[in-house]
Structure formats: structure tokens, C-alpha cells
Amino acid sequence: MGVISTSSREAAPRPAMARVPPVKTAVLGAVILLLVLLVVQPFGWVLFNSFHDDATGAWTLNNYARIVQSAELIEPLVNSLLLAAATAMIAVGIGVPLAWLVSRTDLPLRRTIRVLTLTAFVTPSFIGATGWILLAAPNSGWLNTAWRWLAGEGAGTPLNIYSMAGAIFVCGIYTVPYSFTMVSSALDEMAVELEDAATTLGCGVLRTMVSITIPLAAPAVIASFILSFIQGLTLFGVPAFLLTPTGIPVVTTKLAEFYQLFPPEIYLAAAYCMPLLLVTGALFWMRRRYLGRKQYVTISGKTRAGRQIRLGGWRWAALFLALLVPMVSVFLPYAALLLVSLTRAWGQGLSWENLSLHWYWWAIFGNSETHTAIVNSLVYSTLAATLCVALGTLVAYIVERRLMVGASLLGAVTTVPIVIPGIVLSVGFFAAYTRAPFNLYGTPLLLIAAFAATFLPIAYSHGGSILKGIGPELERAARSLGAGEARTFLSVTLPLMGGGLVSGWFLVFIPIIRELSVAVFLITPKTNVMTTLIYNAKDGGNYEAVCAMSVLLLLITLLLVAVARPLAGLTGARRTSRKTAEAAGVPS
């Protein structure tokens, strides 16, 4: 009767053998090869180099011994840990209450605050640092000038951004968006019934918050603390701008210094990466341990119905506090950057004659270097984000559906870059690919690969969370109807991932286009990107150009985000309902 029954009869006498289909073999092979190239190789070189002597090239433990023994190398480690801990405390201390205000109360301007926080997220922190140099440099900073104008010439200069406090402040305010986003989405997704159940049992607003809401959001709070800590530990741009001028070393700036020495101490640098890796690795291990036992936080329910906690008279005080963050992370620094970028020569002061779009014209059309960097940034980020999402999604699919033995190892390798600071990855890529047989130094490929590798964990975990929402039955249904694994992936899984993949792409694209540290050792004049150009131009002291390029970078990114948001929601109004995909039904 059926097409298939005839074909199975043809195959009759011999036992049917399981063949691994060639497409699957090819894809698995390609994924493994790419992971080896992007993660294992560079990281392996860092490890390998750390055990070699810079002068002789012989095997040695000397590099590690030097780190432990020399106070000069211990000090940056202590500074880095201080910076990281303080950053994490600011991020969580401000981000968590802000998230609660926005998702649980009748705070005015909630949507605006969300958008402004996103703007802060899009801003590279070293550009924020540049803005704050204009605002709070000792003597010349505008806020200091304003203070003197208010309090009299003899009032001195209260603010000094070139200090540990300054660096902590800047790192902190640009890390707030991380904790804010993580905690607010945990609060948004929390089943409203869980809190209502407490209320119906006679629990007041405050009691409910303390005994239900906060414990349920705790995993998100802890995860955001750890991510903020790692952010503070691995940032390169902010300490390079704010701490290096006053001679306060941190690990990342010290690493860059090893490369600028003559002769460069590259192998010592490799060993010096290890303490960073150890700390970030330990934090992630702790996070996994903690979150692994608290899976209940993912239990989600209906989207919260309009019932909000009334702040009453506190509304305006809360709004003032909530706006303080966008004020210091977006309005003030961007006002400073915008103003400087619009002057022909900053030193001549503010006047109508001095105002012009000269530096924008110069950046886009006039100067081939900046023109190239803008194009490079867009092209590299687009390609790297695409590679990153494609690879991350495939690995997530392989892991989620257990398509091969050792799939979870594949997932672990893909997650490794999250514990590798950008500057260390940069060191690794330099070691792995600037020599034969690759000789990729000066090619766009080197940067694209490094960018993709850095943000692979984001693409992977994002892909995994989309796949978790797609029941495996949907794929099995296609398999049982005769579709092979590749066909099933293309015609069922991929379309169902649709909108989620678009938002995942932007989730990777944005950090790539604003990434500085991983590019630092890999660029050449031809392959310069906007971030590295801005970084190097600031060293040259051309503030007007730096500011114009910073504003341009932000505008481009925001424009793309604005385009992305409706695009991600566009994929199927009638068919987005995942109800069928998630319908209950645990097999016996």
C-alpha cells in the first residue's frame, strides 16, 4: 500500500544497518574543527607558552615563580580583585533595586528607564571613561570647573577620575545594565501566582517581597554579581584610560605592558593570564554549583497582569534615584562627547564659530583611516556575529539533542571563552595564528575569528535556551514521517527558532562591535576597527576626533538595535504561539 512498505520489502533479507548520514558527519566534523580552531588552539597556546622562557624558549616554571615572588606582579592582581569586587557591588547594589522598581512598582517612566539602560549597555565602557575624563579630570573636568564656579576659585577640585575610585565608578555604572537586565527578566518571568499565593495567605507587600520574590530571584542576583565581578576583572579599556596615567596597574593593563616591553615578555604574559583564568573559572564553577540546584527559578507563569505595588509619596524619590543611573552613564558623558565632537578645536572654547560637523565629515568621508575602520567594524561584526550564532546554535542543538557521544564536552569547550578575558584571548590568537602555517596576521579573518570566539558562550547559551522551548516531539514527528536529521533541522527546528535567532544575533553583534580588548593585539592599520582606532587616537590626544567617532559608534549601534527589535518580533504573529510546542505531556 505505502511507498515505504515497498521499499522496506526491497531491503528485506539483510538486517538494516544504521548508517550515520554523510551530512551529519560533515556538520559534526566542521563544528568540532571550528571549536578546535577558535577555542582549543588559542587557549592551548597560552597554556603552552606560559611554561616557556622568554629568553631561551626552554621549558620552565620560572614564569609562575616570578609572579608569585615579585611584589610588582602581585600588586596588579590585588588591584584587579579590588576593582572587580567593587564593580560587582555597585552593579548589584544599584541594578537589583532598579530592576524591582521597574518590574514591580508604579514608578513613572518605566519604559524610558529600560531604554536608557539598554543605551548604557550598548556603550563601550572605555568610551564612557572618555566622557568622564572630560567631566571629571582634575582641574579641567567640567564638573570640577562648575564646582569652582559655584563655590569659588579656592574650592579646589573635588573630583578626580584618574583614580581607583574613578575607575570603580565608571566600571560600576556601565556594569549596572548587566545586573539590571538579568534580574528584571527573572522578575518579569516569575509566575505571578507564586506571589499571589502569598498575598492570599495574608502576606503584605513587603513580606511577600522578602519571603517570596527575592528568594526566587536570588539565582539571577548571584549570577549577575558573578558576571559583574568578571566584567570588572577583565575590562581593559577603562583601567587603561583611567588608571595607567596615574601608574595604578591592574592585570589587564600589565598584560598589555608585557607586549610593549623590548624585548616583549610574551611567555611571561601567558603565565600572567592564569590567575585571571583561575578566578573567573572558580566563580563560574561556584555559579554552576549554586544555580544547578536552583532550577526552579525558570518556572514561569502568565505575564504579570497590571497589578503593581504603589509607591505613593515615594514615587518621585524613586524616580530621581532611577534616573541617576542613566544620568551618569548616558546623559552626562554623551553630552560631553557630543559637545566636544561638534567643536572644530576644543581648546578654543565654546562659541558659534567653533561649532561644526567637521569631525563627523572627517571621520566618515575625509579620513581614509576612520572610513576604513567604520567599514571594517560593520563588516567584521556582521560576519563574526553570524559565524558565532551559527556555530553556537549548532553546538547547542548537538548538546540539547545529544547527537553525539561526548556532546556535553563540546558544550563545555564552547563555554570556555566566557572565563577567558578578552585580552588573554587576544594573546592566544596572536600566538596561534600569526605563525606558520596560518600566518593570518593582518587579515580580517583573524579578527573575525577572535570576535566570534569571544562571544561564542553567549550565542551557545542563547541557542540552548531557545531549543529548550521547542519540544523534541516536534522534530521526532518529522523524523517518523521520513525526514532525515538535516531536513528536520532545516524545516522544523530552524523556522521555530526564527525570531529568537534574530535577537540572539543582535545579542552577539552589539558586544562585538563595541569590543576592544580582544582586538588590541590583533589589528594592523588595514584591519583597524572603530574601537581600536578610538583607543589609539585617544593616546594621540585628538579628543575631537575621538568624541566624533565615539558618537558615531553609538549611533550606528543604536540604529541597528532599533531596526532589530521589530524584526525579531516580526516572524509570525499567527504562528508564534509556542503553546503546542510546549504542551505538557511527560512520557511514562
Next chain:
Amino acid sequence: MSGIRITNLRKSFGSYTALRGIDLQVPNGTLLALLGPSGCGKSTTLQLLAGFETPSEGEIWADDVLLSSPRAVLPPERRGISLVFQNYAVWPHKTVAENVAFGLSIRRLPKAEIAERLTRALRAVRLENLRDRYPSELSGGQQQRVALARALVVEPSILLLDEPLSNLDAHLREEMRFEIRQVHDLLGITTVYVTHDQSEALVTADRIAVMKAGAVQQFGTPEDVFERPANAFVARFIGSNNELAGTGEGEGAIRVGDRVLTAPDCSGVARGGSVSLCVRPSKVRLDDDGGLSCNSLPGTVVRSAYLGEHRDVLVDIGDGRTIRAFVPPDRRYGPGAVTTVHLPIDACQILAPSA
């Protein structure tokens, strides 16, 4: 179409053994129900049949084609076995027509034939007016029919149904039971139907395999499993049942507490082993003497419930044991009433606890 032969099928997940050696012969064109409580291994058996899992031991054959063995598993897409899932697994991004036509386009059939078979399938499940709807715009029952049409339109040699009715409301469930049997009578496709609902199995199946803890307890016709349960578990699981646990006294006798009761011994358990006396509540009589072929026990009524068709009376027979009896609705018993319970010997069976 093809018959299914399963031999010594075993499956372990790590240290957990889901299947402990299953043997089943399903003749061509038969509807087999795999019946059992959750965790009995029925869904694992279905996943193995569909080709999504590899057996730890044993073989699955479709006629003379070896489908699965520990060494080789024919991939699901090459088995010609369609599967209807518990949650339907209707693709939310495809319309009704696209869902149903998917399997046909995989087979690269001519456009005209696809269109014709699609229309025929949609008409068969009464969905021709909804062909351009998306699944989110359908009711549960309609999604269920999409899933059924999608599975049948490719004319599979074997059809697998995984608890297909468990997400429907009670009324619709009853209706769909007959519909599934009707479709089977019409097409005669060899079908394996997984369910935990005994009435679904009794209505739809030609053969029932009752499973527990990864083993088949009984494999037979619906009449077999209901009237001649192989052990106390099967008797308990299918239909209402009274079970008095005791020890075998040999020669059709069982010792329950300090009493010896008589019944045909089907347990195969040696004298002194633990066995149970099983009797359906509908066969139990109260007060009216059933004659010599009865075990008679004095008791006190604990509770009596009026169920329209009959009255469900629970009687305490001492030692903490109770017996349920379904009596005609006009016989009234109040709690505390003293009565005599009669267990007709030919309605009783002495059974082993389980396989």
C-alpha cells in the same frame, strides 16, 4: 503493512532498567494496546519501535526486516512507521495543510498526487475547512486530528499512538476512542497504542499487553485480560477488583487470616507461597445465599454509595480486610448493617501477585 516481532527487548538508562526483556508478536493488521501505569516501560517500548532509542538487548522486526538491535538501529525516517504524539507535536509554524502534506513532500511525490491525497486525508478527519489555519487557532481535538491525518496520509506500514487521547476532555476522549477503532477497521494498519486507561484499551484493541515495571504481565485479547487475568496486578489494573492476600494451601485453597477460602488456583505458586484471591465486585453477592459453591463470610457494611446503575457497598470482613460489592440499586444498606458476603467460587481466582 507489516507485523511486528519483538524478542527479548531490554533497555537500561544508566543504572535504571526501563525494560526487562519483552517478547511480543503483533500479527499484520492488529491493533495492540500497551497498557500500564506510568513508569511501566510502555513509552520506552514505543520510542524503541519508532527508532529514537537503541535497545540494550533484544531485537525488533517488522516482517522480515530487522529494525532495531543493540548493534544497529534503522533511523526513524527509514522505517515507514508513523507516530502520533501525546501532545500532538503539530508544528506551530506550519498551517494545517502544510503539516499534513509534509510527509508527502519528503517523499517527492508529484504535486497533483500530493494535493489529492492531502484533500482526501483532510476530508477523512473533517478538517477540509480549516486547512489554512495555524495550530494556535485550533482546539485540542482539532490538533489531534491534524496529527492523526499527518501520520496516516503517508500510508505507513505501522502506526504508533502515544497516549493520543490523554490531553482531551472526557467527552471527546470517549468519542475519539471509537473513531480510532473505526480508522483502524477501515485502513487495517498494524497499530501500537500506548495508554494508561484500561477502558481505552478494551474498546480499541485486538490485543492488550499489560505492563508493569518493564515487564509484560499479560498478553492477550481484551476478554482474556479482563476475565482471566494472569496475576493480581492485572486483575487490579483492569476493571474493579477485590483482592485478599494470603498464602496458598494447595488444591484450590488459600488461607486468608485464620480462614481458608476456595477458588480455582491459577497462580502456579507452590503451597505456602504468597498468593491473592481476586474477585470482581460485580460478582460478589450480599445476603442472598449462593448455594454450596460460595465462600461465605460475615461482615459489617462500612459505606454504601448509590451510582445509579448499581450500589457500591463496602463491607468490613474483620482483620482490617474489606470487600466491595456492586449490588442492585434497590437494595439499601446503611453503615453498620450486619450482612453476609458470598464469593461465588467460579468467579474467584487465586493469582500470583505479579510476574
